[in-house]
Amino acid sequence: MATMDKASPRDRLLDAAVELTYREGVNIGVDALCRAAGVSKRSMYQLFDSKEEMLAAGLKSRIEGYESRFRADPEQASTPRERILYVFRQLTESADEPGYCGCPYLAALVELKDPEHPAHVVSREAKDRLKSTFRELAELGGAHDPDLLARQLTLVFDGASARSGAGVETLADGLALTMATTLLDAAGVA
Amino acid sequence: MATMDKASPRDRLLDAAVELTYREGVNIGVDALCRAAGVSKRSMYQLFDSKEEMLAAGLKSRIEGYESRFRADPEQASTPRERILYVFRQLTESADEPGYCGCPYLAALVELKDPEHPAHVVSREAKDRLKSTFRELAELGGAHDPDLLARQLTLVFDGASARSGAGVETLADGLALTMATTLLDAAGVA
Numbered sequence: 001m002a003t004m005d006k007a008s009p010r011d012r013l014l015d016a017a018v019e020l021t022y023r024e025g026v027n028i029g030v031d032a033l034c035r036a037a038g039v040s041k042r043s044m045y046q047l048f049d050s051k052e053e054m055l056a057a058g059l060k061s062r063i064e065g066y067e068s069r070f071r072a073d074p075e076q077a078s079t080p081r082e083r084i085l086y087v088f089r090q091l092t093e094s095a096d097e098p099g100y101c102g103c104p105y106l107a108a109l110v111e112l113k114d115p116e117h118p119a120h121v122v123s124r125e126a127k128d129r130l131k132s133t134f135r136e137l138a139e140l141g142g143a144h145d146p147d148l149l150a151r152q153l154t155l156v157f158d159g160a161s162a163r164s165g166a167g168v169e170t171l172a173d174g175l176a177l178t179m180a181t182t183l184l185d186a187a188g189v190a
Numbered sequence: 191m192a193t194m195d196k197a198s199p200r201d202r203l204l205d206a207a208v209e210l211t212y213r214e215g216v217n218i219g220v221d222a223l224c225r226a227a228g229v230s231k232r233s234m235y236q237l238f239d240s241k242e243e244m245l246a247a248g249l250k251s252r253i254e255g256y257e258s259r260f261r262a263d264p265e266q267a268s269t270p271r272e273r274i275l276y277v278f279r280q281l282t283e284s285a286d287e288p289g290y291c292g293c294p295y296l297a298a299l300v301e302l303k304d305p306e307h308p309a310h311v312v313s314r315e316a317k318d319r320l321k322s323t324f325r326e327l328a329e330l331g332g333a334h335d336p337d338l339l340a341r342q343l344t345l346v347f348d349g350a351s352a353r354s355g356a357g358v359e360t361l362a363d364g365l366a367l368t369m370a371t372t373l374l375d376a377a378g379v380a
Binding site for chain 2: 024026101127155159163166167169176179185
């Protein structure tokens with residue numbers, strides 16, 4: 001973490017909240033978070049109302065990077081079908097990286113049983129945005145039922161990320177991509 | 191809990207471990223578990239080496255009931271295809287019940303980041319058994335690639351249970367059933 005000294009205490013706390021939660025689960029303690037960020041507890045509570053708010057802010061700050069990872073450049077994928085499949089190609093690649101523990105937003109949704117938890121709310125928004133992206137592309141691609149296809153693709157994305165993140169499945173042979181292809185074919189997206 | 195007084199301390203602890211973890215997450219404390227079970231901490235540690243072992247034993251004790259819920263009687267479903275779809279019908283019904291938080295084994299896999307955790311091991315076994323059931327039925331049903339179909343169906347099952355359990359999707363309109371049907375058709379299971 002060569003750049004850590006330059007980051008503000010706020011940014012260091014957000015990074016620690018997101019990264020430790022991702023690796024160890026949402027119940028990571030405030031002491032461990034502050035230690036990892038090199039920020040005192042007192043300073044933390046001056047910056048954030050609660051650990052919950054800090055985690056929510058951290059997850060929110062990562063949405064843009066998360067989405068850009070799945071957004072194809074026009075040269076990489078020109079048709080709606082190709083742009084949908086690009087998402088699953090990127091997921092397949094991510095899942096193969098060391099330290100992959102699945103989609104951080106899905107993990108937070110599963111772990112935080114309380115739908116009012118601020119990080120649950122942010123995670124739900126992130127997943128709804130992914131579904132909306134699929135919906136737009138499904139409509140552009142002429143799907144018979146764009147809503148249904150978007151829900152199906154999001155479900156495959158989440159099932160694939162949960163199972164591969166937990167180490168009980170591998171996506172490396174194109175499992176999620178094959179499923180997305182079958183669903184696109186059945187939905188009439190050529 | 192009218193029957194609670196008749197259950198042994200061991201069974202009460204197993205029930206509390208499974209139920210509280212399901213509702214509140216795997217990081218529920220030993221004190222809360224003992225309080226819910228009406229068993230002293232001292233007695234708990236005489237019965238189990240650790241909270242981890244207790245949760246693993248609890249999840250293991252539920253596998254049989256979990257599996258029987260998804261196993262169709264011959265009158266309900268006579269062909270392999272119908273028996274596979276029966277699993278998704280039952281999942282759809284479960285997800286509609288109050289208090290549903292998704293598949294307990296998938297939730298444990300997502301929440302417990304450590305693959306050596308005894309409850310992670312038990313949960314993985316439970317999910318592998320579901321996949322094996324799908325594999326047997328896929329082969330009986332003449333799937334082109336029974337292994338692939340079994341992995342796809344398990345992924346749909348887990349994606350559906352994670353999303354509906356987190357309250358961000360509903361299965362009531364047959365979402366998971368439609369997806370399973372599409373995958374069975376594509377795999378040549380008539």
